[in-house]
Amino acid sequence: MATVLLIEDELALGMIVRDSLEVRGFTVQYATDGAEGLALFHEQKPDIVVADVMMPTMDGFSLAETIRQTDDEIPIMFLTARSQTADVVKGFELGGNDYLKKPFSLDELIVRINALLKRRQLPRPTEPAPTPSPLLTIGRYQFDPPKQKLTLDGREELLSHREAELLRRLYEQRNQVLERTVVLQELWGDDSFFNGRSLDVFITRLRRYLKDDPQVQIVNIRGIGYKLIV
Structure with missing residues (x-):
């Protein structure tokens, strides 16, 4: 127990x-x-x-x-x-x-x-095996998903596992809408009110990490989800 x-x-x-x-x-x-x-x-x-x-x-x-x-x-x-x-x-x-x-x-x-x-x-969704692909570029930032590291001008920000997974999903859907319910099911296990509030907090954290490049934005799509604009 x-x-x-x-x-x-x-x-x-x-x-x-x-x-x-x-x-x-x-x-x-x-x-x-x-x-x-x-x-x-x-x-x-x-x-x-x-x-x-x-x-x-x-x-x-x-x-x-x-x-x-x-x-x-x-x-x-x-x-x-x-x-x-x-x-x-x-x-x-x-x-x-x-x-x-x-x-x-x-x-x-x-x-x-x-x-x-x-x-x-709840079992986590199976993740694909990591590949030796180059770092992901998000505006002026370099994002290393396996190391959960975000870098700008030599300054590094270490992300938590969930922060890194959320940013990776936003990047994969960049300039498109990432549905809120999908993220909650995949990373939190369900789309309850309490998990929704937790997701909002994580989005706020990612915005803070990305604030030094005004060309990068995470915008709310009301009632649907979020969009990473690069």
Whole structure:
């Protein structure tokens, strides 16, 4: 069964959630603050992180941002009483996959955990064997997909696996529309609302990486997808 890293500083709630998960067969690693949770993440390599947002030492948003520097695959779910739209958006921008508002039912929590785990376990599409083709030219940039590296005037930007795969697909469909639903199915496993928000964040990151060449743009095609204009 999957291992859940649960980080919740409200001890009574944390114990209830931990016991409920263990009764259903999950292995639970429990921490009461963000710093302890981050240490457990590196030690235990859990399958999913479930973290409160407002915690001492390191809050949930900072925890997620730190995890995403080295791992953009593990599902992260936030638990919080903060319900303003800006907080929800920030959570997704920092790498969260789901956002459950307190108070919540334990049944809903478990359903959401199982959905995130199932999504992660979906088989990836088979990639063609890499070929010794030259670097891809995107305006003034040189893009090396196997090394996940974007270079401009000697300056290198290392991309995450998902960023590189998204940019490669945009390049292959350059000056044409890359359909949003296709990307979500291939790279995220389904086209749910939460994955859609995550895709929007990745597009924003790629725009930032490519901003130094005004001749290169990633534009939204409303309701359909994106187009890389070179």
